[in-house]
Amino acid sequence: MQASKSVGILTTVDEMRAAARAARQRSKTLGFIPTMGALHEGHLSLIRSAGAKCDAVVVSIFVNPLQFGPNEDFFRYPRPFEKDLALLEQESVDFVFAPSPEEMYPAGAVTCVEVKRLSEKLCGRSRQGHFRGVTTIVSKLFNIIQPNLAFFGQKDAAQVAIIRRMVKDLNIPVEIVVCPIVREPDGLAMSSRNAYLSEEQRKSALVLSAALRHMEEAFENGERSSKTLLSAGVRIFEQEPAAKLDYLEIIDPDTLDDVNQLSKPALVAVAAFIGTTRLIDNVLLRPKGL
Numbered sequence: 001m002q003a004s005k006s007v008g009i010l011t012t013v014d015e016m017r018a019a020a021r022a023a024r025q026r027s028k029t030l031g032f033i034p035t036m037g038a039l040h041e042g043h044l045s046l047i048r049s050a051g052a053k054c055d056a057v058v059v060s061i062f063v064n065p066l067q068f069g070p071n072e073d074f075f076r077y078p079r080p081f082e083k084d085l086a087l088l089e090q091e092s093v094d095f096v097f098a099p100s101p102e103e104m105y106p107a108g109a110v111t112c113v114e115v116k117r118l119s120e121k122l123c124g125r126s127r128q129g130h131f132r133g134v135t136t137i138v139s140k141l142f143n144i145i146q147p148n149l150a151f152f153g154q155k156d157a158a159q160v161a162i163i164r165r166m167v168k169d170l171n172i173p174v175e176i177v178v179c180p181i182v183r184e185p186d187g188l189a190m191s192s193r194n195a196y197l198s199e200e201q202r203k204s205a206l207v208l209s210a211a212l213r214h215m216e217e218a219f220e221n222g223e224r225s226s227k228t229l230l231s232a233g234v235r236i237f238e239q240e241p242a243a244k245l246d247y248l249e250i251i252d253p254d255t256l257d258d259v260n261q262l263s264k265p266a267l268v269a270v271a272a273f274i275g276t277t278r279l280i281d282n283v284l285l286r287p288k289g290l
Contacts, residue, residue, distance in 0.1 A: 006089065007085065007088050007093050007094065007095065007096050008094065008095045009085070009095075009096050010097050011097075011099055011100070011103065013103060013104075016097045016099075016144050016145060019095050020095075020145045020146060023056045023094075024146070028055035029053070029054045029055045030054060030055075030056050030057075030145065030146070030149075031053060031054030031056070031057045031058070031147060031148070031150075032057075032058045032060070032141070032145050032147035032149070032174075033046045033047055033150070034059075034060045034137070034138060034150070035059060035060060036061070036064065036077065036192065037061040037062075037063065037079055037080065037081060037084050038077070038080060038084070038195065039083075039088070039192075040182075040191075040192065041182050042155065042189075043153075044091060045179055045182050046152070046153060046179050047059060047091045049151055049177065050149065050151050050177075051091065053177070054149060056094040057091075057092075057093050057094050057095075058093075058095045058097060058145055058147065059093050059095070059096050060097040060099075060141055061081065061084060061098045062097075062098065062099055062104065062137065063077050064104075064133055064134070064137045065105075066105070066112075066129075066133030066136055067131075067132075067133030067134050068130075069127055069128065069129065069130065072127070073193075073196075077192075078192060081098070097141075097144075097145070104140060111136075112132055112136045113132070113166065113170075114132045114135060115131065115135055115166050115169070118131070118161060118162045118165055119131035119135070119162060121158065121256040122158045122247060122251075122269055123158055123271060124158075125247070126246055131158075131159070131162050134159055134163070139166060139170070139172070142167075142172050146173075146174075147174055148175065149174065149175045149177050150174050150176055151179060152176065152177070152178055152179070153178070153179055153180075153181060154178055154180055154181045154282070154284075155191070155280065157269060158256060158269065160178055161255070161256055163176060164254075181281070181282075183209070186206060187206060187209035188205055188206055188208075188209060189209065189279070189280075189281045191280075193279060196275075196276075196277040197274060197275070197277055198275070201274045201277065204240055204242035204243055204274050205274045205277075205279055207236060207237055207240040207272070208270055208272055208280075208281040210236050211233040211236040211248070211270060212233070212268055212281060212283040213283075215232055215233045215268055215285075216285060218232050219262065224262045224263070225260075226250040226258070226259055226266075229268070230248055230249075233248050233268070233270070242274060243273070243274055244272060245271075245272050246278065247269070247270065248268075248269075249268070249269050249270075250262070250266050250267070250285075251266065252266065253266070253267040262285060263287065264287065265285065265286040266284075266285050267282055267283075268282060268283050268285060269281075269282040270282065
């Protein structure tokens, strides 16, 4: 096991730019993982993937106000910075970029980055402006750090599709690496927001992965109609009164457009409220031979 090392904590754009520039001048390949902190095994899997592929690893910790709506959980979002830092030291991360909101959004800043059309789908419908906040902060971080590779989790599949489109449209020279969803032993996708759940809500939250698993089994048994698969998933949700379904859709993983008949890989994406906590999950359905 690799010994932990002291991680460099950078809080200003100038500090981060200087550190990244120095690493590149030493011909180091830079890997980057953007996070909002409250780190869990899902984040750590991204960091390990970056460590295996890159010479130096940068993790940002920034709870981005632009991606929260007015009635969402920005102020209560968990911020266990010291615990996060200890985890990052154990993983031998080279740099942590932890700026303040004022550092990232100076007074008078009015520019946003938005990926049209894609940002209006899935979470973008119920969380208006959310993806604009995501693409704005990620584009700023890419510009500051200029990583060779950036690592994202499959759990945020819509976000991944939108960021990939942004990178292509804006000619940003970074490779997007997508890593598998990390789940608890009972199937719940790991999320920082799982900490909000009571013991009973934690049990109710299993309906998300249960519905996806049920749809995946039907697909593996030969079902190719999205309408039939979605009906099967909705029936699972109807058995869990504590869950309020936000959306359950079968979409193209690149365009996020609806898919009616599954003749090529398609993404089943779900979002639901368990109490006041909104959780997301997904599974990729891939016909054999593709």
